[in-house]
Amino acid sequence: MITRRDLFVVPALALAIALCGCHKSRNVAHAPARAPFPTVEIGLASWYGHPYHGRPAADGEIYDMEKMTAAHRTLPFNTWVRVTNLGNGRSVELRIIDRGPFVEGRVIDVSHAAAQQLDLIGPGVASVRVEVISAPAAARETPALYAVQVGSFMDRARAARLASDLNVRYGGARIEPREGDHIGWRVLVGAESSMFAAEELADSIQAGKNDCFVVRLDQPASPAASSAY
Numbered sequence: 001m002i003t004r005r006d007l008f009v010v011p012a013l014a015l016a017i018a019l020c021g022c023h024k025s026r027n028v029a030h031a032p033a034r035a036p037f038p039t040v041e042i043g044l045a046s047w048y049g050h051p052y053h054g055r056p057a058a059d060g061e062i063y064d065m066e067k068m069t070a071a072h073r074t075l076p077f078n079t080w081v082r083v084t085n086l087g088n089g090r091s092v093e094l095r096i097i098d099r100g101p102f103v104e105g106r107v108i109d110v111s112h113a114a115a116q117q118l119d120l121i122g123p124g125v126a127s128v129r130v131e132v133i134s135a136p137a138a139a140r141e142t143p144a145l146y147a148v149q150v151g152s153f154m155d156r157a158r159a160a161r162l163a164s165d166l167n168v169r170y171g172g173a174r175i176e177p178r179e180g181d182h183i184g185w186r187v188l189v190g191a192e193s194s195m196f197a198a199e200e201l202a203d204s205i206q207a208g209k210n211d212c213f214v215v216r217l218d219q220p221a222s223p224a225a226s227s228a229y
Helices: 004-020 112-118 156-170 195-206
Strands: 040-047 069-071 080-085 091-098 106-110 125-134 145-153 173-178 184-192 213-217
Touching: 040 112, 080 106, 080 112, 091 106, 091 112, 106 112, 106 125, 145 156, 145 195, 156 173, 156 184, 156 195, 184 195, 195 213
Parallel strands: 040 106, 069 091
Antiparallel strands: 040 125, 069 106, 080 091, 080 125, 145 184, 145 213, 173 184
16 A cells, blocks of 8 residues: 555655766756645545634634635645636636645635535535645745644544543644534644654554544644643
């Protein structure tokens, strides 16, 4: 089975072999640095409206479901993306202002207005391509932290038990509230300084048969949150 780590390791091995063959050269070309976030993704898109309409989004502004905005788990706020419905070819350009979707396999949550243009209202989800058009300059300069979401529960006690178990094995596990019709609880592990490190942690946790994915931490996790079981 190919893991997230394999996607980085295989190219790295090929590069190492190539460099060994030309180690005597004085002008060895260096591989370009990895982008701090993916510029193209393919996966499932969903949309969200009520009860989030009129509430603060993760970046602090009020979410208006009739504006062209979206939620993404890791892209910096104010990044513009082009979302294309692979089933019908329709596309829209959206600004990232929120975090989500916190469901395995989904890559973006679009607003109601965007869902209408993508013809996403009826089916609810669709396969899409997400392309970064532009990102704020500060996004490439400001250090980011990433965690691994391992579960989301309506039962706080259940979330706390999982966090306690993961904390013993990996450290840095905690639960955080998730707003909605009812308060839910997300289980997060780690606070990594790169997506690559977070993906490696996710692969390690995934080996324990947990469904997990990487999320961006827009504020460093506090010690209080980490121990709030």
